[in-house]
Amino acid sequence: MKSGAEDDLFSDSTGADDSDGDADTDDGPDTPSQMTSDTQATASDTTTASGSGTSASTGRPYIIRRAMQDGDIKFERPNRVAMFVHDELAVAERQLLDQLHQDLTPEPKTLDVREAMYRAALEHPDAVVQQLLEMGYDATE
Secondary structure, rough: OOOOOOOOOOOOOOOOOOOOOOOOOOOOOHHHHHHHHHHHHHHHHHHHOOOOOOOOOOOOOOHHHHHHHOOOOOOOOOOOOOOOHHHHHHHHHHHHHHHHHOOOOOOOOOOHHHHOOOOHHHHHHHHHHHHHHOOOOOOOO
16 A cells, blocks of 8 residues: 555654654663563573573573674673662772773673672672671571
């Protein structure tokens, strides 16, 4: 059919794309409860039990798989976690990043380092408990 023959001239939608071109789009669920079963299946397929980020199916590390795709930092990361930190933690993170940039090649991206720190904390819950005790939490019996 000829374009425009039955188009609604007063419609807000152009029919081609309903997005307004806004770059501030939702990149994924904000909470674990919003994660779909497809996302869970993808996550389990692309990481080993140790959480190393090495794909069980290809044997390739995360940064290689990401580079083979479009290089987007959000590759295989459907979840977003926002954190507010104290000034001394931000300074310590910057110092760690500087050290890691000297020690590793290619230079690790900030988000990769933050995920590695998060993984390390999950692998060492006793260290997390110790930090919480120092923040003023009490241990239960």
